[in-house]
Amino acid sequence: GKNRIPARTGNDKTGLVVFQRADEPGSLIGILQEFAARRINLSQLLSRPTKRGGLGDYCFIIYADAHVSDEVMADALRDLRTKQGDVKFLGSYPASSPHASDAREHADQRWRDADDWLNDIRSRVDD
Numbered sequence: 001g002k003n004r005i006p007a008r009t010g011n012d013k014t015g016l017v018v019f020q021r022a023d024e025p026g027s028l029i030g031i032l033q034e035f036a037a038r039r040i041n042l043s044q045l046l047s048r049p050t051k052r053g054g055l056g057d058y059c060f061i062i063y064a065d066a067h068v069s070d071e072v073m074a075d076a077l078r079d080l081r082t083k084q085g086d087v088k089f090l091g092s093y094p095a096s097s098p099h100a101s102d103a104r105e106h107a108d109q110r111w112r113d114a115d116d117w118l119n120d121i122r123s124r125v126d127d
Helices: 027-036 071-084 100-123
Strands: 012-019 042-049 058-064 086-094
Touching: 012 071, 027 042, 027 058, 027 071, 071 086, 071 100
Parallel strands: none
Antiparallel strands: 012 058, 012 086, 042 058
């Protein structure tokens, strides 16, 4: 169907548009940190004025070297949606560069290891 997303290949890109919640110092770094904290490489970042067109009213078009099925990418998207509110998913698709998949697999494994570690700690909390 029209809205279907190609399967993860391990060498993928995801495009999205993030609308900043407020035009204030540090708003872009807050968006970028969601990716940096998860070691997701950004291959493209563009800023564009929004259709509302107010002074300082921008959205950011972001292309990341990851697939929406990657746990770290899903986690970044979830946090962006929570913190920024307005995030438009453009799609995930196979990339052409063969080098991104090795880095993505390594980052995904580190994220799963950290998630297991955190779940173990949290499982010991008394109810």
